[in-house]
Amino acid sequence: MKRIFNFSAGPAMLPESVLHQAADEMLDYKGSGMSVMEMSHRSKTYQGIIDEAEADLRKLLNIPANYKVLFLQGGGTTQFAMVPMNLMKNRVADYIITGHWAKKAYDEAKIFGKPNIIASSEDKLFSYIPDLKNLKYTPEADYVYMCENNTIFGTKYKSYPDTKGKILVNDASSCFLSEPLDVTKFGLIFAGAQKNVGPAGVTIVIIREDLLAIPPLPGTPTLLQYKIHADNGSMYNTPPAYGIYICGLVFKYLLGIGGLEAVKANNEKKAAILYNYIDSSKIFKGTVEKASRSLMNVCFRTGEPALDEAFLEGAKKAGFSNLPGHRSVGGMRASIYNAMPLAGVQALVDYMQKFEAEHVK
């Protein structure tokens, strides 16, 4: 069995011990005589799996009792619609545009009402997080929307806007469970699982209970109503049961290695190795403002497309997977989610140094 260092922006690496356990339990989950894939979601055994997953997630994030945890389908893109369909009662909302995904969410909200852009970093190709101090909220806005970590551009919020009581909605997909998160700052947090948490096909939503009383917009399908899922423990219909099981294994693993403080320390260590080298390099440059740097997605380039090309070709041969930057920005991107071992980052830096030594004049 070969395992490689996979720098994919998502779906991404999972802890090896989780994959081992999943493989071991594939034909017989804990003596049940069946795979978790084959199990009725109404069975006691499966109820135990989803309950334990939720309890462990609550432990990890210290989620207060007045927040519901939902395991849904449809990814972040479905949330782009569910957020306005469930929260935009005045048909107005404020959006902070820090990249591709925030923009997509803003575009989707136009189907349902009038989203306003109250800040954007598009002027500098989304290479920074806008100043959050003097945002002008629209008085009738139903919520304020942000995307905490911007996978494509490699930026991350280091603080949150003070929305003066307005509901703050956070697309935390690509930094979820990479560090502690103060849930109480938000009305709603959502995250696709396929970065730090589990396989694609599971979306986690954490929603403050009082928001469930807001009537959804007319024409909202039953399954796009948060309250339906909250009232039915995420089992109004058959949930993505196997994916939730894998998420649960990851939660257990994260608790086992010391919880999110320990995870954060490890992620900071990994990111520092890469950023420190980039900052000292003569040919590689980081692409975003230092104060806005993501711990998860490290974007860099040489400035010369042909050199980037040569670097990426060599990287591929050396066994580093998925290093090209997103097609909209080019260059390189190393996504170093929780499950990327420190050895992977070190090996990448070793290769970068070797490449630099060969190419610097």
Add this chain to the structure above:
Amino acid sequence: MKRIFNFSAGPAMLPESVLHQAADEMLDYKGSGMSVMEMSHRSKTYQGIIDEAEADLRKLLNIPANYKVLFLQGGGTTQFAMVPMNLMKNRVADYIITGHWAKKAYDEAKIFGKPNIIASSEDKLFSYIPDLKNLKYTPEADYVYMCENNTIFGTKYKSYPDTKGKILVNDASSCFLSEPLDVTKFGLIFAGAQKNVGPAGVTIVIIREDLLAIPPLPGTPTLLQYKIHADNGSMYNTPPAYGIYICGLVFKYLLGIGGLEAVKANNEKKAAILYNYIDSSKIFKGTVEKASRSLMNVCFRTGEPALDEAFLEGAKKAGFSNLPGHRSVGGMRASIYNAMPLAGVQALVDYMQKFEAEHVK
């Protein structure tokens, strides 16, 4: 490793060889150095997986070129909304009500327009499929809706209504790939994967291309538009990649055992063992009209709740899982999907005979 006979109505048994292969490939898919769960959905390797899955499904069902195959999320319940949102341009549709799920689909359609019930078997607790010969279609109806196999009640259509050119929509969830299906009879077929195909969290949609030109209703979220998924090869957003991979393994397995004619012959053999015994039994009775019997979900009872109870208790002890009927109907239900081995059905009949011998006076 223990494996049991699991008569769950879904999620349900999967072929053991598929589970073995999934376990073997969990940490390293064909030398890629990663799990399919960890793989970028934009990678060549994953594109190969989804392309092969689609090609194999097309082979199995002989799907004509003018039909698109979509791998979606959200289950049948999401389709209950997507069908009207995408096809109900006059806001009118005709529904044939043969059970719980057809009724749910009908109720959901009310959010978007005026569905009409043109036939129903609710008068006899959904124990038969209504006569399809003299249905009165509503002239302005945009489509006619049916649910081919009724999981809870154990009935199945043996022919299809002639809709005189109107689009026929088929929820085929619980009989999909259990026998050949003439795709050309339908405008749209959908099926949740968790019966015969794969893990919950994947929904397969087969849609005739010309239907993609119908403009969705205003207010339809991007991800609930069939055309978006068709135009993007089911990858507008991150698909439920691992689930699709498992579906692909199942398709390959079904082709390997001879395709759907062979699958059907096997299913008929299994169902006959069970139905023949029930028909000859002095204490067990089938609950539906013989002409409407499902090959997948075999519903029966003794007529005495206490005796049912005793039977179910003994069955559980004997290692038969998930035999109680749906809570809305009671009694017993043996779901014998493709992956249930003949030995499982025979073992159940042996237990039933033993129970009968002990309890018949």
